[in-house]
Amino acid sequence: MEYIPNIIFAILLIIGIAFFTKNVKKLIRNIKLGKSVDTSDHTSQRWKNMIAIALGQSKMVVRPIAGFLHIIVYVGFIIINIEVLEIILDGLLGTHRLFAFLGGFYSFLIGSFEILALLVIVAVFLFWVRRNVIKLKRFLNPEMAGWPKKDGNLILYIEFVLMVLFLTMNAADYQLQQMDVAHYTKAGAFPVSQFIAPLFQDMSASTIIFWERTAWWLHIIGILLFLNYLYYSKHLHILLAFPNTYFGKVRPKGQFDNLESVTKEVKLMMDPNADPFAAPDENAPPPEKFGASDVMDLKWTQLLNAYTCTECGRCTSECPANLTGKKLSPRKIMMDTRDRLEEVGKNMDANNGEFVPDGKQLLGDYITHEELWACTTCNACVEACPISIDPLSIIMEMRQYLVMEQSAAPSDLNNMMGNIENNGAPWPFNQMDRINWAK
Amino acid sequence: MENEIKVPTMAELFAAGKQPEVLFWVGCAGSFDDRAKKITKAFVKILNKAKVSFAALGTEESCTGDPAKRAGNEFLFQMQAVTNIEVLNGYEVKKIVTACPHCFNTIKNEYPGLGGNYEVVHHTQFLKHLLDSGRISVEGGQFKGKRITFHDPCYLGRANNVYEAPRDLIRKLDAELVEMKSCKSRGLCCGAGGAQMFKEPEKGNKDINIKRTEQAIEVKPEIIAAGCPFCNTMMTDGVKGKDKEASIAVMDIAELIAQAEDL
Numbered sequence: 001m002e003y004i005p006n007i008i009f010a011i012l013l014i015i016g017i018a019f020f021t022k023n024v025k026k027l028i029r030n031i032k033l034g035k036s037v038d039t040s041d042h043t044s045q046r047w048k049n050m051i052a053i054a055l056g057q058s059k060m061v062v063r064p065i066a067g068f069l070h071i072i073v074y075v076g077f078i079i080i081n082i083e084v085l086e087i088i089l090d091g092l093l094g095t096h097r098l099f100a101f102l103g104g105f106y107s108f109l110i111g112s113f114e115i116l117a118l119l120v121i122v123a124v125f126l127f128w129v130r131r132n133v134i135k136l137k138r139f140l141n142p143e144m145a146g147w148p149k150k151d152g153n154l155i156l157y158i159e160f161v162l163m164v165l166f167l168t169m170n171a172a173d174y175q176l177q178q179m180d181v182a183h184y185t186k187a188g189a190f191p192v193s194q195f196i197a198p199l200f201q202d203m204s205a206s207t208i209i210f211w212e213r214t215a216w217w218l219h220i221i222g223i224l225l226f227l228n229y230l231y232y233s234k235h236l237h238i239l240l241a242f243p244n245t246y247f248g249k250v251r252p253k254g255q256f257d258n259l260e261s262v263t264k265e266v267k268l269m270m271d272p273n274a275d276p277f278a279a280p281d282e283n284a285p286p287p288e289k290f291g292a293s294d295v296m297d298l299k300w301t302q303l304l305n306a307y308t309c310t311e312c313g314r315c316t317s318e319c320p321a322n323l324t325g326k327k328l329s330p331r332k333i334m335m336d337t338r339d340r341l342e343e344v345g346k347n348m349d350a351n352n353g354e355f356v357p358d359g360k361q362l363l364g365d366y367i368t369h370e371e372l373w374a375c376t377t378c379n380a381c382v383e384a385c386p387i388s389i390d391p392l393s394i395i396m397e398m399r400q401y402l403v404m405e406q407s408a409a410p411s412d413l414n415n416m417m418g419n420i421e422n423n424g425a426p427w428p429f430n431q432m433d434r435i436n437w438a439k
Numbered sequence: 440m441e442n443e444i445k446v447p448t449m450a451e452l453f454a455a456g457k458q459p460e461v462l463f464w465v466g467c468a469g470s471f472d473d474r475a476k477k478i479t480k481a482f483v484k485i486l487n488k489a490k491v492s493f494a495a496l497g498t499e500e501s502c503t504g505d506p507a508k509r510a511g512n513e514f515l516f517q518m519q520a521v522t523n524i525e526v527l528n529g530y531e532v533k534k535i536v537t538a539c540p541h542c543f544n545t546i547k548n549e550y551p552g553l554g555g556n557y558e559v560v561h562h563t564q565f566l567k568h569l570l571d572s573g574r575i576s577v578e579g580g581q582f583k584g585k586r587i588t589f590h591d592p593c594y595l596g597r598a599n600n601v602y603e604a605p606r607d608l609i610r611k612l613d614a615e616l617v618e619m620k621s622c623k624s625r626g627l628c629c630g631a632g633g634a635q636m637f638k639e640p641e642k643g644n645k646d647i648n649i650k651r652t653e654q655a656i657e658v659k660p661e662i663i664a665a666g667c668p669f670c671n672t673m674m675t676d677g678v679k680g681k682d683k684e685a686s687i688a689v690m691d692i693a694e695l696i697a698q699a700e701d702l
Contacts, residue, residue: 062625254598255548259513263553266517291511320628320651325644374641377509377633378593383624399511412638413510420515424501425467426637434465435497437476438446438483 016224034300100187110188138313171196172212248388291400315381330391468668475668591626592667652677
């Protein structure tokens with residue numbers, strides 16, 4: 001009978017991890033719906049980007065207040081995970097504070113976890129204030145209405161509760177250690193929870209043990225639930241920021257891809273030996289679609305971008321179009337891409353892994369023409385993103401679809417393109433007059 | 440004519456068996472837009488003063504394709520690109536300078552993939568180089584102590600990380616360089632990029648160039664310096680829209696240098 005807690009713990013752990021794995025597989029499957037792209041270049045630059053931007057948070061601190069608070073929560077998250085390792089081992093082995101043999105170092109660790117936990121509580125509270133009391137503009141854009149706003153707050157509540165449980169567990173433990181209760185050997189330093197411990201002062205040992213165990217179990221169950229909440233929330237960035245910064249753009253921001261499918265056609269057009277009347281090879285694959293109208297037309301890195309986005313809105317708050325009241329919001333482009341990708345994924349789940357056309361697509365049903373044409377391609381959104389997301393590339397590919405597949409450019413742009421075609425300038429001037437300025 | 444400027448073309452030099460040090464890619468705005476033509480002339484005057492051997496393509500130059508590409512017309516872009524590359528490679532061009540950040544970005548970053556490999560510099564980088572190597576000298580003179588703010592063109596700054604060359608030149612004028620709230624990597628777009636120059640803006644509550652001009656006016660400049668013909672147009676319009684054209688001038692860096700030199 002004494003192994004029952006261990007067994008229950010193992011079962012919970014397996015369920016938690018299995019469910020998470022199932023969702024990760026779904027995530028990978030969905031991302032792989034995107035087109036392949038060669039990311040084998042610039043390997044050392046990519047590692048550097050990952051280390052500086054994701055691990056080092058270098059772009060978070062561009063905005064010092066949010067950046068500083070975020071680093072607290074980030075460091076807290078990573079460091080406190082060492083404690084989670086001990087908790088998991090304790091749970092499986094039925095031990096208590098397995099790492100206590102580390103002695104002074106263990107005290108140092110537990111002490112730092114406690115201080116970090118307190119700092120995380122403060123940071124999370126301030127984050128909540130920024131969203132709900134100060135009401136920073138970037139958290140109130142139209143795309144944040146409803147679930148995204150709730151999601152953001154829910155994550156803060158979960159983090160807050162987890163930290164409180166962690167400190168409660170330690171406080172009860174500390175009190176039990178003071179009372180020399182068996183099993184609760186003196187280990188660790190409790191710079192924060194020693195101030196909570198007096199709450200347990202007048203309780204009997206068994207009551208305190210009940211609180212200690214309750215906090216311990218709720219804490220680890222909470223962590224498993226949070227792990228599984230990630231997939232359904234905007235919070236996947238805590239994992240995906242790392243691959244996303246690795247696979248992010250490594251060339252100058254101004255360099256847009258040259259479409260290979262177009263290059264083929266252009267070369268054919270310029271080839272004096274090409275037979276314009278030649279029948280296409282029967283075995284030739286159908287011509288590639290130009291640009292993107294749905295998520296499957298995008299590259300897998302762009303789909304990874306969409307899952308990585310944590311909806312912070314730094315992109316939108318720097319976007320010149322959005323700042324001047326246009327409908328375009330780069331964050332909405334990423335959220336729409338993810339929502340559509342999820343919809344496609346669910347469609348596949350319901351149809352034995354095959355996507356059954358649902359008469360919808362990213363262009364039009366999620367992202368409007370008006371949004372796409374408002375972009376100045378200024379790269380402010382790309383620069384602003386703290387984890388190397390590129391909303392501009394999605395906008396560009398959808399413009400390509402509009403222009404090359406649907407001839408749906410605004411008429412002013414059609415005039416401009418007509419001029420370039422006819423006289424090599426966006427305005428109707430004669431190419432022969434190009435050097436008249438010198439006269 | 441008295442103010443005719445000497446601009447050799449590649450065709451002329453090639454016929455004479457000569458190869459210039461650098462090709463001056465004028466660009467469509469620099470060739471046709473009345474305001475931008477002044478920038479072109481100012482830059483050429485400096486080139487002549489510094490005795491730089493240069494040439495333009497003249498009637499053989501054609502749009503780089505940038506506005507077509509940003510509008511989504513990759514076909515037209517690549518048609519323009521391969522045609523231009525054929526001309527440039529035909530003349531064995533090695534180095535290109537241009538006063539337009541859009542041409543600069545396109546030729547520098549997007550032509551190599553289509554067979555056009557050149558050393559491409561923006562005119563502010565080129566002027567900085569002329570100055571550093573002693574081929575021109577600039578004395579503040581009339582700009583001494585003037586408040587000048589530099590508006591970063593997106594395709595020079597964020598797109599290609601060139602922030603300092605234009606600022607170094609302004610400092611050389613002994614001017615007081617003042618920075619706007621959003622500058623350098625966080626510089627606000629003028630509103631012209633991505634082919635917006637050629638269309639009406641989408642519905643909103645303000646034009647982007649007005650927003651940017653307001654940021655500029657906040658720092659009370661006497662001159663808004665630009666490094667792009669399109670930014671120049673947008674900022675000039677913005678200053679007019681704010682009824683400030685009497686007190687704030689919008690000038691290209693090349694014009695500042697040429698004027699400081701009494702060219």
